[in-house]
Structures are given as structure tokens and as C-alpha cells.
Amino acid sequence: MKNQQSIQGILSIVALLCLAAGWFNLFSPEINNLLSRRVFYVLIGISFFLQAPFLTNRNLMYAMYGAAGLCIIGAFLPLEWKISGIKTLGLLAGIIISFTNRPGYRQ
Structure with a gap:
């Protein structure tokens, strides 16, 4: 678990550096x-993939x-395609899922 968090942290920092460079x-x-x-x-997709098995709710994992x-x-689709925006949808969904899986969240 701790190693997974370290890898996720590194991926997130590198991803933010990529975003800042742009x-x-x-x-x-x-x-x-x-x-x-x-x-x-x-990089964010890989981070979400690594986080998924550790989610407590099976539906949230999927x-x-x-x-x-x-x-x-979405990252590999041509940028001019309107459907390439699915990468942003995935980003928002992953962030929301991450926050709803926090220990203080009540369902």
C-alpha cells in the first residue's frame, strides 16, 4: 500500500510538471x-489504474x-476529434471517485 502511494505520488508530480510545461x-x-x-x-490514467484495486467499494473500483x-x-485520439475530450471526462470522474472514497465520506 505504501509503495503504491509513493508510485502514485511520483506519477502525479510528473503529470503536473507535464501540465505546467504546456x-x-x-x-x-x-x-x-x-x-x-x-x-x-x-500518467493520470496510470495513477487511476494503480489506485483502483485499493478502493473499498467494488462499483467505485470498476x-x-x-x-x-x-x-x-483519449490521450491517443487525434486532438481535432471531438471525442478526444473523453480524456477530460475520465480525469474529472477519477478525481470525483478519489474524493468519494475518502474515509470521512458517508454514503
Whole structure:
């Protein structure tokens, strides 16, 4: 569990660095787009995938796998496709699932 949290933490930090690189235009436009519109979502998807088995509610576990899949699949779709927005849907779903699985949350 602790090792899984460390890996998730590292993935999250690297993902945020990718997002920041795109926002602040630290590299060429192509690299910035790659980092902030693709690599970021792949890393977040992997983080959600690693988190899923540790969710206490089985339905939330499957939903988190779905969110991870949306992030990763959406990251590989051409950016001009409207359906590529599923990566953002996956990101929002994963964040909501993460918060609803906190110990203080009551169902």
C-alpha cells in the first residue's frame, strides 16, 4: 500500500510538471502539446489504474478503471476529434471517485 502511494505520488508530480510545461510554454509548441495534452493524461490514467484495486467499494473500483481507460484512450485520439475530450471526462470522474472514497465520506 505504501509503495503504491509513493508510485502514485511520483506519477502525479510528473503529470503536473507535464501540465505546467504546456501552460508555461517551456519547450517548443509540439513538445508542450505532447506533454500537456497527451503525456499528462496517460500518467493520470496510470495513477487511476494503480489506485483502483485499493478502493473499498467494488462499483467505485470498476468506475475508476473506466476513468483510467478514458484518460489513456483519449490521450491517443487525434486532438481535432471531438471525442478526444473523453480524456477530460475520465480525469474529472477519477478525481470525483478519489474524493468519494475518502474515509470521512458517508454514503
